[in-house]
Amino acid sequence: MIKLKLPHSYFEDHGDTIRLVWRRTLIADYEKKEIERAIKRKFRMAVDVSVQDGFLVINTDNEEVERFVAFFIQNYLGERLRNRYTGRKILYIHEGMGIPLLGYNAFGLIDRGTNLIQVRGSTGCNLSCIFCSVDEGPYSRTRKLDFVIDIDYLMKWFDWVAQQKGKGLEAHLDAQGEPLLYPYIVELVQALRDHPHVSVISMQSNGVLLDDKLVEELAEAGLDRVNLSIHSLDPEKAKMLMGMKNYDLNHVLEMAEALVNAGIDVLIAPVIIFGVNDNEAEAFIEFARKIGAGRRWPALGFQNYIPYKFGRNPVIAKPVPFKEFYEWLRKLEEKTGMKPLILKPHHFGMHPRPFIPLAFKRGEVVRAEVVLPGRIEGEMIAKARNRLIQVINTDAKIGDKIKVKIVRTRHGIYVGTKI
Ligand SMILES: C[S@@+](CC[C@H](N)C(=O)[O-])C[C@H]1O[C@@H](n2cnc3c(N)ncnc32)[C@H](O)[C@@H]1O
Ligand code: SF4
Numbered sequence: 001m002i003k004l005k006l007p008h009s010y011f012e013d014h015g016d017t018i019r020l021v022w023r024r025t026l027i028a029d030y031e032k033k034e035i036e037r038a039i040k041r042k043f044r045m046a047v048d049v050s051v052q053d054g055f056l057v058i059n060t061d062n063e064e065v066e067r068f069v070a071f072f073i074q075n076y077l078g079e080r081l082r083n084r085y086t087g088r089k090i091l092y093i094h095e096g097m098g099i100p101l102l103g104y105n106a107f108g109l110i111d112r113g114t115n116l117i118q119v120r121g122s123t124g125c126n127l128s129c130i131f132c133s134v135d136e137g138p139y140s141r142t143r144k145l146d147f148v149i150d151i152d153y154l155m156k157w158f159d160w161v162a163q164q165k166g167k168g169l170e171a172h173l174d175a176q177g178e179p180l181l182y183p184y185i186v187e188l189v190q191a192l193r194d195h196p197h198v199s200v201i202s203m204q205s206n207g208v209l210l211d212d213k214l215v216e217e218l219a220e221a222g223l224d225r226v227n228l229s230i231h232s233l234d235p236e237k238a239k240m241l242m243g244m245k246n247y248d249l250n251h252v253l254e255m256a257e258a259l260v261n262a263g264i265d266v267l268i269a270p271v272i273i274f275g276v277n278d279n280e281a282e283a284f285i286e287f288a289r290k291i292g293a294g295r296r297w298p299a300l301g302f303q304n305y306i307p308y309k310f311g312r313n314p315v316i317a318k319p320v321p322f323k324e325f326y327e328w329l330r331k332l333e334e335k336t337g338m339k340p341l342i343l344k345p346h347h348f349g350m351h352p353r354p355f356i357p358l359a360f361k362r363g364e365v366v367r368a369e370v371v372l373p374g375r376i377e378g379e380m381i382a383k384a385r386n387r388l389i390q391v392i393n394t395d396a397k398i399g400d401k402i403k404v405k406i407v408r409t410r411h412g413i414y415v416g417t418k419i
Contacts, residue, residue, distance in 0.1 A: 002066045003055040006073065008183075010054030018051055020073060021084060023183035024209070025122070026148070028080035030073065038072055039065055083146045085126040085181060086138050091372065094150040099371055101157040102356070103388035103414045106176045106375055107147045108154070109161050112411045113355045114345065116170040117161060119192070121182035122148045123175060123375065127206055128243035129231070131271060133311040134176040139243060142310060142376045146177075151184040155191045162197040164356055170200040170349070176375075180209040186217045193222030200224050200349065204269070208247070210255040219262035225297055226259055227269045228252070233283050241277070257291045266293040269301040273317045278328070285338045298340055298347050302329060310376065359387040360406045360414055368416075370400045382416070389414040 005011070009022040018035065020028045035049050039058070043065060050057050058065060081090040093099050093107070101108030110118040124146040128137030135142045162169055171192045173179045180203075182188060192198050202225040230252060232238040238249040259266050268288045272278050281302070288299040304325040307313040320328075329341045340347055360366060368382035368389055380391045382404060389404055396402050396418055404416035 002058040002060060002063070002069075003052070004058070004066055004069060005055050006070060011051045011056045012054075013051035018049065018056065020077070022077075025084050025124075025181045025183050026090060027082050027084045028073075028077050029082075030076070030080075035069060035072065039069065042068055081148075083124045083181070085178075086124045086136075086140070086143070086146060088124065088144065088146045090146045090148055092148050092150065093153065095153040095156070097371075098383075100383055100386045100388050101149065101154065102161070102386075102412060103359070103383075104381055104390055105413045107149055108388070109157055110411060110413065111161060111165065111356050113352060114350050115165065115168055115353045116172050116348075116350050117158070117165065118172050118174055119154070119158060119188070120149075120175050121151070121154055121173070121179070121184065121188060122146065123177045124181050125175075125177040125206075126181065126208055126244075127178070127247065128312075129206075129229075129271075130241060130243050130312055130314045131273065131305055131317050132243075133306065133308040135310055135312050136177045137243065144377070145373060145375055147375075148183060151187055151191065154188070155195075158192070159195065161356060162195060165197070165353055167197045168199045168349075169197050170202060171195075171198050172202050172204070174204040178206055178209070179203055180205050180207075180214075186214070186221050189218055189221035189223045202227065205229065206242070207252045207255050210252075210258070212258055215255065215258045215262050215264070219259075219264050223264050225265040225267060227267045227301060228256055228259075229269050229271070230256070230284070231270050232277050233280055233287060237277065241273075253287070256287075256293070260292045260295075265295050265297055266291065267297055267299060267301045268293055269303060271303045271305050272325070273305045274320050275318065276316060281332055282336060285332075285336050289338070298343055300338065300341055301343055302332075302341060356412060358409055358412060359385045360389075360409060362406055362409050364406050365419060366404055366406065366416075368402055368404045370396045370398050370402060373398065387412075387414060389416045391416050391418055394418045 012019040017029045039047050048059050107120045125136035128139035192201050204227045206229045231241045235249045239247045293299040305317050333339050333341045366384045368384035370380050370382045372381040374380050378393050380396050382389045382391050402418050405419050406416045408415035
């Protein structure tokens with residue numbers, strides 16, 4: 001009997017299909033019959049394959065079969081990769097593809113002219129919050145594809161950016177989705193910790209995928225703070241807001257405490273929808289106090305709900321002007337004594353730093369090559385001058401050389417249209 005396991009992965013039995021789950025997020029499906037057939041063709045022997053305790057079990061003692069099956073599975077991995085949480089196909093971006101990691105807001109790096117650099121290793125989310133600004137998660141109606149960036153390649157670009165931005169950087173792990181889906185999240189924190197220009201490593205997360213082991217690993221790797229998205233302390237309301245029947249609020253609250261106990265600071269970051277959860281503000285503050293959140297940075301980061309063009313904008317959510325929102329926060333500070341609730345960049349040690357120079361001007365027409373499909377219908381991603389450009393409303397194909405008019409350049413994120 002052969003029992004096969006590949007590094008960082010395990011197998012699951014799905015009837016006629018065997019699923020490889022690799023580093024929590026990546027999955028690939030194989031028909032049992034296709035593995036059996038491949039063995040039969042190669043070794044002229046009939047075998048049965050099955051799954052037991054995460055191992056792929058083959059009823060033979062021939063070790064060459066084991067090596068062959070391991071090779072077979074890995075050989076077909078790339079073209080079958082899907083995201084375990086969204087079910088979407090994954091495009092794995094590595095150095096050999098020559099894809100720049102600046103210019104596009106769904107992955108890579110974003111420099112908004114401060115000492116904070118956003119680091120986005122993957123797309124996709126395990127939840128489907130009803131107000132999500134990027135319409136993410138398994139119930140997304142607009143996102144068609146996920147990306148995962150190879151960690152060495154991501155760090156190569158980070159290093160290039162960091163050399164220009166100087167020392168004392170905050171690396172902020174966030175995503176159009178959930179950063180904990182990134183298959184190399186612990187290794188990424190470690191690599192950033194080892195970078196001489198990085199002072200602080202923070203993450204924006206919904207916390208669901210944390211467990212005691214992962215919290216320990218992240219603490220050991222050097223994560224400093226998690227901005228934790230908790231939108232209600234009522235389990236049923238939280239399920240409704242997170243858009244998932246199985247959202248386990250209690251688990252997330254326990255993990256918030258586990259993070260603090262492991263030495264990772266926590267900032268509780270509820271999105272406030274007036275008429276829905278504004279009445280919980282004091283309970284959030286009490287919870288933050290109870291677990292000891294906010295040791296080095298503010299304990300709470302209330303966020304005002306904003307409707308987004310490509311987000312989910314539920315009818316129950318009525319936007320409130322920021323003036324009113326800040327007035328509400330000011331009164332809350334007064335009433336509870338919890339300060340600061342009105343957050344300023346200096347509370348996080350953030351300060352302006354020169355931008356990495358823009359590669360394009362607004363209105364400029366550039367020749368670009370289409371290199372990747374976009375995440376939503378009608379969007380493609382092109383490259384020029386070692387930057388990515390999100391090309392909207394286009395029917396261009398990969399490999400096309402096109403002329404693009406740059407229509408947006410904000411914070412080094414480039415959006416263009418084909419002309
Ligand atoms: C898009 S999420 C990505 C990170 C992670 N999935 C999370 O939820 O923490 C980033 C932050 O934006 C918040 N957010 C999402 N949609 C929003 C909206 N429409 N208005 C204001 N904040 C929003 C989330 O709650 C989260 O704190
Ligand atoms: S807000 Fe965050 S957790 Fe919620 S669906 Fe969007 S990306 Fe996921």
